[in-house]
Amino acid sequence: MSLIEKLQWRAAVKQFDSSKKISAEQLDNLLSAVQLAPTSLGLQSFKVILVQDAETREKLRAAGYNQAQITDSAALFVFASLTNLDEQFGKSFIDLVASVRNIDRASLEGYEQMVLGTLSSRTEEQKLEWSHKQAYIALGVLLSAAADSGIDAAPMEGFDAAKFDEILGLKEKGLTTTVIAAVGFRSEDDQYSKMTKVRRSKEELFLHV
Numbered sequence: 001m002s003l004i005e006k007l008q009w010r011a012a013v014k015q016f017d018s019s020k021k022i023s024a025e026q027l028d029n030l031l032s033a034v035q036l037a038p039t040s041l042g043l044q045s046f047k048v049i050l051v052q053d054a055e056t057r058e059k060l061r062a063a064g065y066n067q068a069q070i071t072d073s074a075a076l077f078v079f080a081s082l083t084n085l086d087e088q089f090g091k092s093f094i095d096l097v098a099s100v101r102n103i104d105r106a107s108l109e110g111y112e113q114m115v116l117g118t119l120s121s122r123t124e125e126q127k128l129e130w131s132h133k134q135a136y137i138a139l140g141v142l143l144s145a146a147a148d149s150g151i152d153a154a155p156m157e158g159f160d161a162a163k164f165d166e167i168l169g170l171k172e173k174g175l176t177t178t179v180i181a182a183v184g185f186r187s188e189d190d191q192y193s194k195m196t197k198v199r200r201s202k203e204e205l206f207l208h209v
């Protein structure tokens with residue numbers, strides 16, 4: 001299948017086959033894709049919590065409008081944004097760049113000033129909004145990577161973020177829930193994935209200048 005055919009195949013599955021487990025290799029492949037997602041300035045100001053524990057997922061389902069995908073998928077990906085993008089966060093990122101590329105940290109002075117300047121010029125609210133956007137890019141990469149591997153991934157915004165934060169103890173970790181994705185394999189009974197995709201025409205969607 002071509003990538004476009006795989007994207008035609010993918011669907012926001014509502015009914016997962018809970019008997020189908022995802023292998024460690026398949027899961028790790030998806031994690032690699034999320035890890036490689038691009039982010040603004042490369043900061044990756046979010047974390048992804050992988051929830052497979054059944055009891056926790058029952059609680060999350062109650063906080064997610066009782067959506068069955070939360071408990072019946074093989075794994076739940078919770079994208080959570082960092083709430084404290086302070087100077088230390090910016091500096092530690094520059095440390096990472098210097099160490100990964102094995103370059104003198106002093107040569108990154110300009111880059112560091114840009115990162116720190118960007119962080120200090122924004123309010124806490126603006127930085128959180130910014131982080132949420134980065135997490136959504138990672139979600140998009142996850143959806144495409146899953147489709148590429150024949151794995152279902154259902155993106156979801158229908159949940160109470162404050163309750164998710166509480167159940168997962170995210171506040172103490174300096175995180176807050178952005179968006180989630182249920183990952184696994186569709187049930188043969190899933191009707192949604194059998195429906196024709198509804199998309200606006202290219203004429204409506206794209207403007208050529």
Ligand SMILES: Cc1cc2nc3c(=O)[nH]c(=O)nc-3n(C[C@H](O)[C@H](O)[C@H](O)COP(=O)(O)O)c2cc1C
Pocket residue numbers: 010011012013014067155156157158159179197
């Ligand atoms: C960010 C985001 C949040 C979504 N939230 C939910 C949700 O909470 N529950 C749900 O059943 N579907 C949810 N959807 C699925 C969309 O309704 C679905 O992607 C859209 O109708 C297109 O269908 P398709 O993904 O199968 O092509 C969400 C999709 C996105 C991208």
